[in-house]
Each structure stands twice: as C-alpha cells, then as structure tokens.
Amino acid sequence: MDLLLKGGWVVTAARVEQADVAIKGEKIAAVGPDLAAPGAVVRDVTGKYILPGAIDAHVHYQMPTGDLLTADDWFTGTRLAACGGVTTVIDYAEPASPGESLTEALTKRLEEARDQACVDYGLHQVVMPGQEEDEAELRAVVEKGVTSFKVFTTYAQRLSLAAISHLLQQARRLGALVTVHCEDHEIITAKREELIAAGQTDPAYHAASRPAEAEVKAIRDVIALAGEAGAPVYIVHVSTGGGAEAIAAARSKGQQVYGETCPHYLLLTESQYTGPDSRLFLMCPPLRTAADNESLWRHLAAGALQVVATDHCSYSRVQKAAGTAFYNTPSGVPGTETLLPLLYSFGVRNGWLTLPQLVRVLSTNPARLFGLYPRKGSLRPGSDADVVIFDPRRQVTLTAANLHSAAGYTVFEGFHLQGYPEATYLRGWLIYDQGCFLGQAGQGRFIPGRV
Ligand SMILES: [Zn+2]
Incomplete structure (x- = not known):
C-alpha cells in the first residue's frame, strides 16, 4: 500500500x-x-x-475565435483545475473551418494537450455543418474514445434542425451522446438587429440581445428531435428556468434528456451587465434573473439537471476591454477552479444539495454520461x-489574485x-x-x- x-x-x-x-x-x-x-x-x-475528483465536463483551452485565443492554455487551464479539486476536464475538438475533417481536428487537439495537461482529460467532438453525414468519420471518432458530439443551433457553425436530427440518428446507432448549445438563431438575429437599429449596442444590452425565449425554444425543438430519433440528448449550459422546465417535462415522460448548468447561471444575474465591469460577465447564453437562479437550483436538486460544469472560456481582462458593443466583446469567463467550492458553499451549505448529490453532479454523472465511469467519478x-x-x-474570500487563471479575474470576486x-x-x-x-x-x- x-x-x-x-x-x-x-x-x-x-x-x-x-x-x-x-x-x-x-x-x-x-x-x-x-x-x-x-x-x-x-x-x-x-x-x-x-x-472523488471533480470532472469539469465543459472547458475551452486555448480556443481560437477570429484572431483571439482564450488566455488559459492546456497547461494553465489544467493547473488551475488541480488547484480547485478538478482531476478530469473535457474540452472540445473543433474542426477549423473550412474543410478539416473530424479525425484531423481530433488528432490535432490531442497533440496540443499531450505534453501540457496537468490533469486527465477527455474530448467532445464538435460536428460542423455537413459533417453529420459522414458516418465513417463519426464512427472513427467514437472508436478513438470520443463518445460525445457537440453541435450549435446558432453561430456560423450552426446545424439546421434537419442536420441535428440526422446526427441524433447516427449517434444513436453508434451509442454516442449528442450535446447541444441551444439558442434559437432566428430569435437572436432579429433581437440583435432591433437593438443595433435602436443604437442600443452597449455591452449592457447583452442579455436583451439573447433573450430567454431563444434558449427555451431551441431546447424544446432539440428535445422534440431527440424524441423522434429515439436518441438521448444533452443540453449544455442551461441558463433559464424555462429551459430546465422543458428538460424536466421530457424526462418525466421517460425521454433520455440530460441537462448541464454552470455556477454563473446559479449564482449571478443579468444585473451585472449594468455594472462597470459588464464586459467581464459577458458569456453566451447570458446571465438571467434571480428567479432563473432559483429554478435552476430546484431542478438540479430534483435531478432534472444532472451536471454542473463551467464552460471555462477565459478571455483575459485585456481582451474583454477591447469590446465596444455586446456583439464584439469576447464571450466567455473562467470558472473551473471555483466549481467545487462554490457548489459546496452555495449548494450543500444552503441546503439545495446533499453531499452525495454534490458528488453526483460534479463527478459520477459526468463520468457516466461521457463514458469514463467507473474509472473516473468513483472511489x-x-x-x-x-x-x-x-x-x-x-473560510475563503474569492479573489482573482489567489486564483490561477491567466484571465486575471473571476466573476465571483468577493464571494x-x-x-x-x-x-x-x-x-x-x-x-x-x-x-x-x-x-x-x-x-x-x-x-x-x-x-
Ligand atoms: Zn462552451
């Protein structure tokens, strides 16, 4: 021994x-x-x-968007994970558009992580429009140990509902899990144009530009597709009570729908967008209301949401400061290091979760859903x-100076x-x-x- x-x-x-x-x-x-x-x-x-070590099932290290790269790379991102009690992270292999294949993207991402990661890691495979057709590539990815696909209903890489439906059927045959970023593209586009036309472009309008109903509609649409396909589906970063409600309703009818939320959706509200540091709080989907916070806690406690992850996407203070409007401010915040202690203090100590529930939402459930159990998520x-x-x-008062993210701030400063x-x-x-x-x-x- x-x-x-x-x-x-x-x-x-x-x-x-x-x-x-x-x-x-x-x-x-x-x-x-x-x-x-x-x-x-x-x-x-x-x-x-x-x-058991926590699993952060949703992180983005050195993620390229336009000419920006998120501040935490595979080394600093996994170092701060270790400091927060997170022993496994799950990042994304995303094909560089256009034309990179799924397996090329996966090989490249594994290469980036290999000599840098300080904790264990898995990957989700992002599937770009058209790639849902390529059964051989999807199968190859699963055989290499990536058992979950990620798609978007908005952004340039969005898949149509027909394409998502097709992927759900492919995934069902392969035994893989489709995970979806749910915000309705048409609702967001219309709202954004309306705000720009009215000259309301300040980052303070971020939450208004991506309304709750955009998330709720997309979640309902995706749940309906999964039901028709007879496939399980996992909704990432649920931010609204309405979204959690839709997941709970489908589950109560026996559908295999899973939901993830994040500490910032449980603990912060859109009032942050009117403060002086509004850009630092900008992420997609946006922060919502105190009623949403409470509804998310309630559904997490009831088991309708199964996973809390962070969507760690650490644009730095400097990168954020360059934003002049809600549509050009880098969207994403750091979070992995504070995941476990926040969930303990505000979940367990406030009576929402028992200690075994804490272990389920941070370790056992993500390990099971992403094919890592019982190697991970168990003692x-x-x-x-x-x-x-x-x-x-x-007792700890959170402050960026004592945390390890290269972002240089925490949205939970002073907690x-x-x-x-x-x-x-x-x-x-x-x-x-x-x-x-x-x-x-x-x-x-x-x-x-x-x-
Ligand atoms: Zn994300």
Whole structure:
C-alpha cells in the first residue's frame, strides 16, 4: 500500500461514511473503517471530506475565435483545475473551418494537450455543418474514445434542425451522446438587429440581445428531435428556468434528456451587465434573473439537471476591454477552479444539495454520461485514485489574485466561501496541497470514453 488517508468522511454518490481510503499505485485499493496499511504513507484527514475528483465536463483551452485565443492554455487551464479539486476536464475538438475533417481536428487537439495537461482529460467532438453525414468519420471518432458530439443551433457553425436530427440518428446507432448549445438563431438575429437599429449596442444590452425565449425554444425543438430519433440528448449550459422546465417535462415522460448548468447561471444575474465591469460577465447564453437562479437550483436538486460544469472560456481582462458593443466583446469567463467550492458553499451549505448529490453532479454523472465511469467519478476499489481532500471549515474570500487563471479575474470576486479543497490527488499523485500546485505539464492523460 502506498498511501492511506485516515480518519476522514468518505463521500460517494450514494452515502457519507467515516472510512479510510487506501491507494496503491494509481488506483483506489480499499475503502473501509480502520484500514491497516503497513509501509504506507499515512495522511491524517480527520474532519475532512474525501471526495472523488471533480470532472469539469465543459472547458475551452486555448480556443481560437477570429484572431483571439482564450488566455488559459492546456497547461494553465489544467493547473488551475488541480488547484480547485478538478482531476478530469473535457474540452472540445473543433474542426477549423473550412474543410478539416473530424479525425484531423481530433488528432490535432490531442497533440496540443499531450505534453501540457496537468490533469486527465477527455474530448467532445464538435460536428460542423455537413459533417453529420459522414458516418465513417463519426464512427472513427467514437472508436478513438470520443463518445460525445457537440453541435450549435446558432453561430456560423450552426446545424439546421434537419442536420441535428440526422446526427441524433447516427449517434444513436453508434451509442454516442449528442450535446447541444441551444439558442434559437432566428430569435437572436432579429433581437440583435432591433437593438443595433435602436443604437442600443452597449455591452449592457447583452442579455436583451439573447433573450430567454431563444434558449427555451431551441431546447424544446432539440428535445422534440431527440424524441423522434429515439436518441438521448444533452443540453449544455442551461441558463433559464424555462429551459430546465422543458428538460424536466421530457424526462418525466421517460425521454433520455440530460441537462448541464454552470455556477454563473446559479449564482449571478443579468444585473451585472449594468455594472462597470459588464464586459467581464459577458458569456453566451447570458446571465438571467434571480428567479432563473432559483429554478435552476430546484431542478438540479430534483435531478432534472444532472451536471454542473463551467464552460471555462477565459478571455483575459485585456481582451474583454477591447469590446465596444455586446456583439464584439469576447464571450466567455473562467470558472473551473471555483466549481467545487462554490457548489459546496452555495449548494450543500444552503441546503439545495446533499453531499452525495454534490458528488453526483460534479463527478459520477459526468463520468457516466461521457463514458469514463467507473474509472473516473468513483472511489471504489479499482477506480483511478483521483481524490480531493476537502476542508469544510476553511473560510475563503474569492479573489482573482489567489486564483490561477491567466484571465486575471473571476466573476465571483468577493464571494465568501466556507469549505475549500485542501489537497488533490491525480491517480495517486499529489498534485495540489494547501495552496501549492505540485503537478507537472504532461502528467495528465487522455482518458478514452467508452460507449
Ligand atoms: Zn462552451
């Protein structure tokens, strides 16, 4: 036995129990009371929670848009993940348009990550218009361990509803999961033109330019297509109560619809767009109302939404400051490092989630949905020893100066937290301990998903 975590509270998707955790090599060897482990290094974790490492199932590192690249690359992005108790991230392989094939994009993305990542990673495959037809390419991607596709209903890379329907049928045959960015393109385009015509182009109009009904309509449309195709579907970054409602309604009829939300949609409102730092809060979909916050918490607690991820897309302060209007300000915010502590403080401590639910939405559910379970998202013997020691008493006031994103800000500046990760183990390796990053570039591995 190499390491024994002694005296803590082990939290799994099912329960909380006082137990020790023994780690051998890169795997969990045993979980149980009063374990003996001759020769092992013993870490006393009395009073601490032992959680499976969190999975951030939605991140974008060094993502190109126009001539901009997001500030966190594979190294800084996964370093800050380690510091926040996140041991697996799932990024995107996106074909550079025009003409790059799915497998070319995937190979290139894996190459970028390989020597840089400090935590383990998976990928979702972005499918561009027309590529939903190429069954051989879709199959090749799944065989390489990418079991989820990502499509958009808006932006230049949007797929028509007919194309999404076609992809859903292909994915069903392959056992893969289609994930969708849902905002109705026509509604957004009309609203944007109306605001521009009225001279209302300030970033303060960002939320108005992408109204809630655009999300709700697109979610309803996509759910209907998935129902017709008999395919499961996963809606990324649900920002509205109405969207969560539509997902809950479909699920109650037995449809396999899954929903993800993000800490910023749970904790922040559109009032940020009238403040002095409005550009920093600009992401798509936009922040909504306090009623949406509450509805999202309620649906998360009830299990209608299954995953909380961050959509970490870290445009820097400088890149943001160059924006002059809602339509030319880089859209995206950093978030991975604060995912787990925010969900603990505002989810568990505020009574929305139990500790096992916290583990489900941050670890077990994303691991299951993206084909990583039980290697990831579990503390059972044989699983990877991805472990977070979480101190429920530690008080922290979030400030960008103490976080590790190259973005240089956090949208949660000044939030008071109780409970914070104390240490992070990746496959048994201590990669973060009490404020110090101890991992290294290239330590993270690609974890192929299995259908
Ligand atoms: Zn995203």
